Amino acid sequence: MAASRLSTWFNRKGWSDLIIALPYLWLVLWFLVPFLIVLAMSVASQTAMAPPFGYGGENPVINLKGYQRLFTDDLYIRSFLISLVNAGIATILCLALGYPMALGLTRVSKSWRSILLMLVILPFWTSFLLRVYAWMGLMGKSSWFNQLLTDIWNFVVPLDWALKSIPMMNTNFAVVLVMVYTYLPFMILPLYSSLERLDPTLDEAAMDLGSRPFRVFLDVTLPQSMPGIIAGGLLVFIPAAGELVIPTLVGDASTPMIGRVIADEFNYARDWPMASTVAVALLVLMVLPTMLYSRYQAQAEGREAQR
């Protein structure tokens, strides 16, 4: 009797409830719980024991010193600013490079399109680390790439500015360069998918009404590809702002990015609470644009639904 009632419940709404619950369960288990652990750690106090944090003792049980330091210690403010600026520059460069590429993808024949799309995602087939190491090799003082750029530089500039090699490794420039390289596909793909949906007759209509091709782009193509620009921008900006590997491998210690600060606090300073505090702050900073984006998307979908 009870078994049959259970099966009736399952058939009526149990299965759908279960399927809907799965992604939430996933999020709770692998996002919310770890985040709460990090949040709890961020209000703990550093101790000399293992694990190197505890609650109470001579400090208050909820220790907010870390959060205080966030706003007073120059290191954090600076690294947050550098992260945002680097991620911002990388995003703008990705947009500037990715937009023509994505637009080009929509204008070539079907067979070329699949080949070129394949080329865009091809780098993912090799390890990310390997690709960063390749860049390190390229940027090194004695590499052919560096020498080529140096020769060009020396050819262009007056003699007294001549260089033996261009200092690229361990600079902020290298960080932005490798980030642009790494995240470019994340910009191209959403842009392509939004540009591909545009009706080419709209371009013709604008031309017919007196607009030259560039004006057509500004009036018709660009405003309609806004969702793609925003999606691509977030997909580049968010991971770039929290990037750890690239600044660690090719960056410069005097311009630290926030990901590197978290890692350093954790590994070298063994200040787990401070590392957690910075991580929480980064998360809050990143959640804000994401929330703005999902609100924008919900609005766009609402508009779509009215059609």
Next chain:
Amino acid sequence: MPDGAPPFLLIEGVSKSFGSFQAVKDVTLTIDKGEIFALLGGSGCGKTTLLRMLAGFEEPTAGRIMLDGQDMSGVPPWERPVHMMFQSYALFPHMTVAQNVGYGLKHEPMSPADRTARVQEMLDLVQLTQFGHRKPHQISGGQRQRVALARALARQPKLLLLDEPLAALDKKLREHTQFELMSIQERTGVTFIVVTHDQEEAMTLADRIAVMDKGQVKQVGPPGEVYEHPSSRFVANFLGSMSQYEAVVSKVSGQNAEIDVPAFARSVQTGILSDLVKGETLTLAIRPEKLMIHHDRPDAANVIEGEIKDLAYFGKDSLYRVILPSGQLLSVHAVNAKRKGDKRPDWHDKVWISFDPASAILLRD
């Protein structure tokens, strides 16, 4: 048009090839100012390619287009005084109705106030005064069509191109819109070129029709002329329906001819074609509504015997399919003018069909 004056629009020997495919072959047409001209043809007949060449989206491979005395060769679409109403309307989805209508005016040297006034004037013209602030997806299909028309007319083009203007509308709206289009054309005086595959649309809208097939213009003329005097079997078939039979000329005398039609098992009296000679083989065609159906043998020039094989009753009229002694079929369209009285022919009735000698169409091509 006074003699000697250049035509308003001259399409002269225009051809267009895409690779080895010739979409438009040596088309020559002249169109007068203020005319509604229809390019009629099935899909792939080259009518849309011709329209796109007028708009400037395609360059002719050969020939030239002269608009109001100006050679259009090499003039890009954005510099042509020609606007187009697209089949899909191609309204900008991110702009309001008013912004859509005003889009072309951005390129005109006029003050913002004048621009707003002009947009309002256009919205009034197409009876969308209240809809300026809406987005295209918030209005109906018929309203969108009118926005597209207002947008194309806003800059006062010399020539308006309409690509299948009524195709996306349902039947009722289509009839209404047709008259509206004609009245707007009359009020604005703009020359309209309409591309359509719908013969009824072409006949009701246009002052003149060019029937196109396989990239060539088959016949040009006012609707009545193209319908009543088709120059080829293709045109005859494309406009309305028609029964066609092989025939041989047996006698020519003055303005009359006698034609032997094996399908009728007799010869019939018809008009003539130029240089018609005895023994010439050609096609005799006759439209269903030109035939009269009788129960008893009438006293007429051309009388054929047959039996009703099929009939369709539409209320105001009926369509009969009559089987002839030779086994071939003949379609007859009869108006049901009387409510009572005459007994309408029924299935398997023996009937007599008659027609006027002038109603028969002789086709060589």
